[in-house]
Amino acid sequence: MTPVLELSHITKRFGPLVANEDVSLRLGQGEILALLGENGAGKTTLMNILFGHYEADEGEVRVFGETLPAGKPRAAIAAGVGMVHQHFTLAGNLSVLDNVMLGSERLSRIGSDRRAARKKLMAISERFGLPVDPDARVSKLSVGERQRVEILKALYRDARVLILDEPTAVLARPEAERLFETLRGMTQDGLSLIFISHKLHEVMAASDRVAVLRGGRMVAERATSETSSSELAELMVGRKVQRPVRQDHAIGAPVLQAERITIVEEGETRLEDISFTVNEGEILGIVGVSGNGQGALGALLSGLMAPTSGALRLNGADVGQLGPRGLIAAGAARVPEDRHAEGAVGEMTVWENAILERLRSAAFSRFGFVRRAEAKAHARELIQRFDVRGAGPDTRIRLLSGGNMQKLILGRCLATGPRFLLANQPTRGLDEGAIAAVHEELLAARAEGAAILLISEELEEAVQLSDRIQAIVKGRLSEPVAAGEADARRLGLMMAGVWDTQDAA
Amino acid sequence: MRLERRETVPLTLVATAPLAAVVAALVLAAGLIAAAGVNPLAAYGEMLRGAFGSRLSLTEMLTRATPLILTGLAAAVAFRARLWNIGGEGQFFMGALATAWIGHSLALPGLLGMAVLMICGMAAGALLLAGPAFLRLRFGVDEVVTTLLLNFIVILFVGLMIEGPLRDPLAFGWPQSVPVDSAYRLADLVPRTRLHMGLLVALAAAGVVWLVLTRTVFGVETRAAGLNARAAAFAGISLPRTIMGVALLSGALAGLAGAIEVMGVTGGVTTTMSPGFGYAGIVVAMLAALHPAGVVAAAVFVATVFVGADAMSRATGVPSFIADVIVALSLLTMLVALLFTTYRVRR
Ligand SMILES: Nc1ncnc2c1ncn2[C@@H]1O[C@H](COP(=O)(O)OP(=O)(O)O)[C@@H](O)[C@H]1O
Numbered sequence: 121m122t123p124v125l126e127l128s129h130i131t132k133r134f135g136p137l138v139a140n141e142d143v144s145l146r147l148g149q150g151e152i153l154a155l156l157g158e159n160g161a162g163k164t165t166l167m168n169i170l171f172g173h174y175e176a177d178e179g180e181v182r183v184f185g186e187t188l189p190a191g192k193p194r195a196a197i198a199a200g201v202g203m204v205h206q207h208f209t210l211a212g213n214l215s216v217l218d219n220v221m222l223g224s225e226r227l228s229r230i231g232s233d234r235r236a237a238r239k240k241l242m243a244i245s246e247r248f249g250l251p252v253d254p255d256a257r258v259s260k261l262s263v264g265e266r267q268r269v270e271i272l273k274a275l276y277r278d279a280r281v282l283i284l285d286e287p288t289a290v291l292a293r294p295e296a297e298r299l300f301e302t303l304r305g306m307t308q309d310g311l312s313l314i315f316i317s318h319k320l321h322e323v324m325a326a327s328d329r330v331a332v333l334r335g336g337r338m339v340a341e342r343a344t345s346e347t348s349s350s351e352l353a354e355l356m357v358g359r360k361v362q363r364p365v366r367q368d369h370a371i372g373a374p375v376l377q378a379e380r381i382t383i384v385e386e387g388e389t390r391l392e393d394i395s396f397t398v399n400e401g402e403i404l405g406i407v408g409v410s411g412n413g414q415g416a417l418g419a420l421l422s423g424l425m426a427p428t429s430g431a432l433r434l435n436g437a438d439v440g441q442l443g444p445r446g447l448i449a450a451g452a453a454r455v456p457e458d459r460h461a462e463g464a465v466g467e468m469t470v471w472e473n474a475i476l477e478r479l480r481s482a483a484f485s486r487f488g489f490v491r492r493a494e495a496k497a498h499a500r501e502l503i504q505r506f507d508v509r510g511a512g513p514d515t516r517i518r519l520l521s522g523g524n525m526q527k528l529i530l531g532r533c534l535a536t537g538p539r540f541l542l543a544n545q546p547t548r549g550l551d552e553g554a555i556a557a558v559h560e561e562l563l564a565a566r567a568e569g570a571a572i573l574l575i576s577e578e579l580e581e582a583v584q585l586s587d588r589i590q591a592i593v594k595g596r597l598s599e600p601v602a603a604g605e606a607d608a609r610r611l612g613l614m615m616a617g618v619w620d621t622q623d624a625a
Numbered sequence: 626m627r628l629e630r631r632e633t634v635p636l637t638l639v640a641t642a643p644l645a646a647v648v649a650a651l652v653l654a655a656g657l658i659a660a661a662g663v664n665p666l667a668a669y670g671e672m673l674r675g676a677f678g679s680r681l682s683l684t685e686m687l688t689r690a691t692p693l694i695l696t697g698l699a700a701a702v703a704f705r706a707r708l709w710n711i712g713g714e715g716q717f718f719m720g721a722l723a724t725a726w727i728g729h730s731l732a733l734p735g736l737l738g739m740a741v742l743m744i745c746g747m748a749a750g751a752l753l754l755a756g757p758a759f760l761r762l763r764f765g766v767d768e769v770v771t772t773l774l775l776n777f778i779v780i781l782f783v784g785l786m787i788e789g790p791l792r793d794p795l796a797f798g799w800p801q802s803v804p805v806d807s808a809y810r811l812a813d814l815v816p817r818t819r820l821h822m823g824l825l826v827a828l829a830a831a832g833v834v835w836l837v838l839t840r841t842v843f844g845v846e847t848r849a850a851g852l853n854a855r856a857a858a859f860a861g862i863s864l865p866r867t868i869m870g871v872a873l874l875s876g877a878l879a880g881l882a883g884a885i886e887v888m889g890v891t892g893g894v895t896t897t898m899s900p901g902f903g904y905a906g907i908v909v910a911m912l913a914a915l916h917p918a919g920v921v922a923a924a925v926f927v928a929t930v931f932v933g934a935d936a937m938s939r940a941t942g943v944p945s946f947i948a949d950v951i952v953a954l955s956l957l958t959m960l961v962a963l964l965f966t967t968y969r970v971r972r
């Protein structure tokens with residue numbers, strides 16, 4: 121295969137931190153290369169150098185044999201490189217067509233040739249099997265559709281090498297599978313692709329070749345057919361990691377009960393007549409494609425939304441209207457879906473974040489003053505007990521890696537020995553090592569008798585951890601199935617909204 | 626050239642940003658001074674002398690700094706919680722008016738009466754900001770607009786009162802309110818100057834605000850709500866309560882500035898008693914990077930410019946409006962400096 125793209129001896133430093141160290145990489149014509157690595161391994165940095173967002177301290181980039189000038193995204197685009205960023209860069213208030221055209225028109229032009237642009241966009245859309253409505257406003261699109269627009273935007277600029285940074289981070293499983301099918305089709309059309317990921321299963325399923333990055337260095341390259349997920353896991357983490365296994369044990373009495381809860385918000389039904397029970401020492405898994413009511417369920421169990429009808433009972437007491445503080449006081453703990461947006465105040469210290477939920481409790485305040493010594497001691501204890509790395513009580517929490525921040529949030533929840541724990545997407549965006557640690561803690565809490573409700577889009581995770589599983593579809597819940605009976609086919613049907621009790625209407 | 630967000634902001638940078646901003650503002654204003662045909666260095670020399678050169682000038686400068694410390698604190702407290710209180714000027718006047726009115730006929734022993742009057746001034750300022758805060762919480766009305774517009778309404782209201790019911794009959798037709806009883810005038814801090822005990826009150830207020838913001842539950846909640854409202858709400862912090870608490874504190878500080886100015890300097894209220902203390906408080910807070918200790922330093926700087934500019938104008942003929950230019954420029958340069966403390970420039 122002829123290399124369409126070649127990175128040689130790239131080194132990039134951010135102050136004292138070496139994000140990429142002497143990294144070399146080649147991409148063949150028509151190839152799908154997976155760039156695998158844990159969070160912070162330097163994947164995004166490497167691709168940003170390739171695309172000209174960053175300038176490398178050493179090394180060079182060649183596309184189709186030509187050396188790219190450093191630090192010039194325009195040159196990269198002109199050479200046929202397209203990039204779909206981890207965080208989308210679309211203008212929400214513009215239409216799909218406007219977004220695609222944005223930046224690829226010369227400013228000196230008077231007026232714009234929308235008709236030609238539309239024709240070109242539709243042709244690309246058809247050719248690559250990426251259906252879009254060019255007049256839809258981007259803010260109205262789902263994440264999956266937005267990603268499609270990002271890809272189209274790159275293709276519109278005649279990209280022949282496409283780079284996708286963690287393209288599945290925002291997608292549910294079926295959407296991700298569809299994406300990879302599309303990508304495969306694109307290689308037959310002459311494109312070459314690099315996708316970044318830290319998920320082993322998709323790397324194994326969708327790539328021709330894998331390059332593993334660890335701590336900024338290229339540690340291995342393998343043909344996908346000649347490697348296994350366990351080898352890749354070890355290469356990526358640098359040691360053997362194993363997710364812990366759920367042990368069978370006796371399940372206790374009901375702790376949290378939802379009784380026919382409906383939530384209507386601004387005229388829209390967010391949850392419809394849902395009922396479930398979580399028992400002592402049990403993990404109940406809620407699976408589903410994102411956007412089917414997980415948000416409202418999480419908000420309900422966090423105290424941020426109250427039931428419009430129905431009751432939420434914790435140890436028999438109605439807690440539906442209590443709000444976050446009351447719910448916590450009643451013995452609930454919550455791991456939020458988005459740790460940066462809801463779980464932590466980034467600019468505040470670890471100790472402040474550690475006690476934020478219990479600021480007004482006697483343990484951490486007296487006469488309106490914060491008991492700083494006690495709070496810091498508590499933070500230190502959490503850091504130790506939950507193995508939070510790279511932080512002291514006075515570190516601003518923003519500086520922690522995702523996994524360590526999550527361990528701290530989980531620690532904050534578990535420190536009080538809660539009766540009920542909501543774990544909402546507890547491992548989203550985490551690397552293998554951190555996932556194993558989080559699973560460990562959840563199972564330990566289960567063993568100690570906590571009732572845990574796990575909301576997850578990762579099927580493996582739900583099956584590994586849960587005693588029973590229910591699917592959420594369009595704001596409604598399926599009947600529970602025991603974990604033992606939850607095979608992929610059954611869960612797939614459940615997530616598609618097909619379950620025994622659902623009536624024909 | 627590109628801006629990259631800094632992972633951490635070094636403390637030295639936080640401290641040097643305001644200094645750099647001030648220097649940049651002075652350099653820019655030097656161009657205008659030179660255009661007026663005066664050597665900028667000589668002009669700035671006069672300015673410094675006018676603010677620090679003698680016992681009288683120093684005390685004048687500190688007299689001017691006193692209300693600025695309080696209005697600066699008012700803005701800093703509010704901005705930290707993302708409550709955009711632009712109404713310091715109005716709250717200042719309401720505090721002043723309440724103090725003069727009640728203080729004219731109050732019959733309490735001296736010290737107790739002073740305390741009561743200060744509390745009245747604070748209450749008046751707090752109530753004035755409670756309105757816009759309520760409108761924002763209840764109906765989502767932008768407080769920038771409401772607080773700003775209230776300033777003009779309050780000034781007109783003050784004019785109405787001092788021409789009418791609160792008019793001082795002994796002021797020879799001069800529009801001025803009745804004065805506070807002489808028993809409640811703040812004693813001189815330095816004999817035979819205008820500098821009064823209010824400076825100590827302002828400094829104490831800075832200390833109290835620092836304590837409240839960093840050491841109390843209310844302070845931590847305020848900071849959390851200001852930095853990440855969603856995370857604060859998730860943690861069970863009531864955003865409406867926090868915003869209202871901040872509004873009351875901020876309004877009270879600006880109201881206290883008015884009360885102290887009346888008790889310490891003017892005695893009664895006139896519509897011209899403030900050269901824009903409320904608005905300048907915003908600049909003070911920004912220059913201080915919203916830090917209470919920084920507010921004291923920034924207030925001294927702004928007071929120096931205001932008092933020194935008069936002296937400079939007398940000595941060199943440069944119009945004293947240059948003071949407003951310098952203060953406004955330093956707000957702009959500070960905003961630029963803040964950009965560079967959070968971002969770093971890359972080629
Ligand atoms: N602009 C930046 N300034 C300083 N450090 C950075 C910057 N961008 C990334 N880093 C650091 O470089 C390392 C690699 O980051 P990144 O390339 O984003 O990793 P990945 O995409 O593999 O998760 C991390 O430690 C990160 O904190």
Ligand SMILES: [Mg+2]
Binds near residue numbers: 163285
């Ligand atoms: Mg990345």
